[in-house]
Amino acid sequence: MSRTPGQRAGLTHDAVLAAARTVFAERGLPGLSMRSVAGELGVAPNALYSHVTDKDALVDALLDDLLGALAPPAPDADPVAGLRGTMLATFDLLGRHADLVPLYLARQGARGPHARALGEAMVVLLARLGVDEAAGRVVRALIVSTLGYAALATADAPLGTAELRADLEVTLDWLLRGAVG
Amino acid sequence: MSRTPGQRAGLTHDAVLAAARTVFAERGLPGLSMRSVAGELGVAPNALYSHVTDKDALVDALLDDLLGALAPPAPDADPVAGLRGTMLATFDLLGRHADLVPLYLARQGARGPHARALGEAMVVLLARLGVDEAAGRVVRALIVSTLGYAALATADAPLGTAELRADLEVTLDWLLRGAVG
DNA sequence: GGACGAACTGTACACCGTCCAGTATGCTGG
DNA sequence: CCAGCATACTGGACGGTGTACAGTTCGTCC
Known part of the structure; x- marks a missing residue:
């Protein structure tokens, strides 16, 4: 969840999905934002867009x-x-x-x-x-x-x-x- | 839709609902915001809250x-x-x-x-x-x-x-x- | 005519999704 | 071993959202 700055987070699509699952479980759909997922991963919000095209796509993945x-x-x-x-x-x-x-x-x-x-x-x-x-x-x-x-x-x-x-x-x-x- | 300032708009719950209907018809659900409805009525966004408790309540009324x-x-x-x-x-x-x-x-x-x-x-x-x-x-x-x-x-x-x-x-x-x- | 309550405005807060420009990193070919 | 490069990531910002707060203006009633 936290890294010494300057290091890579090493995110993957699956890691983002897992974080989304966690955030959703803890805070429900209203609490599920790009920012909250990024926060869960200790990462800037836009970092997610390297692994997920859209919030919509992320939610799709979460649903399946x-x-x-x-x-x-x-x-x-x-x-x-x-x-x-x-x-x-x-x-x-x-x-x-x-x-x-x-x-x-x-x-x-x-x-x-x-x-x-x-x-x-x-x-x-x-x-x-x-x-x-x-x-x-x-x-x-x-x-x-x-x-x-x-x-x-x-x-x-x-x-x-x-x-x-x-x-x-x-x-x-x-x-x-x-x-x- | 526009008034000389200083005059009352004379809104009612029904007027707000009618404006919401119009906005929804023209711009769909994504275009339906408190601001857009207020704009349709020539009124500040928060003015709506005198006649409607919530965006949720407004949508409820629209649905029925x-x-x-x-x-x-x-x-x-x-x-x-x-x-x-x-x-x-x-x-x-x-x-x-x-x-x-x-x-x-x-x-x-x-x-x-x-x-x-x-x-x-x-x-x-x-x-x-x-x-x-x-x-x-x-x-x-x-x-x-x-x-x-x-x-x-x-x-x-x-x-x-x-x-x-x-x-x-x-x-x-x-x-x-x-x-x- | 003065008081009162409702209607409305201006401003602001705390969010949101996402884009852009830049930086740093790890991998690859020479 | 080093240069080059694609990729991962950051900082900051834009334009939008719903709505709370405080203040002003108005119609109405005693």
Whole structure:
């Protein structure tokens, strides 16, 4: 975090991302600024721009990075249970990082390797349910509801997280029944 | 918009809201600042704070105001068609104001008189379908998907608005079938 | 007509993202 | 071993943000 001046910090893209993760964990989204991340690294704010093109790009990386905490469903698991479980785990993960949910929505669920891996695992499970051509549509429907309910749970609602999670479970059932049946 | 100095502007909450609407229409969400709204009214930025507690509150009002463009479904219309139509009309409206979609999500669909009126009209239609105790849940599911798909349509997706609208139609059918059947 | 409260202005603070110009560093070829 | 060079990084600045504070001016009511 601190260096004797005149030495290189030896930053990397990953180091910047890690610092961003730390700052976000400690101070939330409002506290996540280029300046705060640079401060965490003991570095001038503009130094980040050698490793990250934009604050937007940094946030993109942070969003996908977070999805790395999610284990993709095993391809040989029960398909319906795997899909449900993945979406509920996503909901729970997002609940722990409420600030980010609107960002996921705005960028349509975050591109990036982790997100892609999850999507592909879901497609595999759907194929085993006989859903093939419409798989993309179903994945999208599941994700939309999951992110949407997470967003609702984010704001201080008349409804608590538990109720919304129950809602999500029911909704997922409706969607899967509609898609498969 | 301009006054000889020394005269009162005679602002009201509604005037501020109207100016915000104008600024947003002309310059989008990034261009919507307290300063720009004040400029539109020919007034110092802080003058707004006599009529609006916060930028957040102003945006809240703007969000609900926009929903005023939506006609609630008639209580004696065909329930399924009314619900579907309302959600699709909402999707289309949001498509015309893409910047705002993440904000709706973040505030869980915007409270306010217009939003409430829409919700209540939907509950009435659901009652005629025999959905009573679970009506709130169903309304939420419909709204979540509609907002979610609107959010996806907002970002420059691999998928265009037309495809996502078609997705939404299918999803709404699944949800309604699941809820009613 | 004098007092009062609300509306509005001027100024300022503490931030923000990011650009520009410069400096120092480590790596590479000769 | 040394010159040259690309890269990493710093200092400083620009233009923007939301909003707090203190002061002035006005309309209204007793």
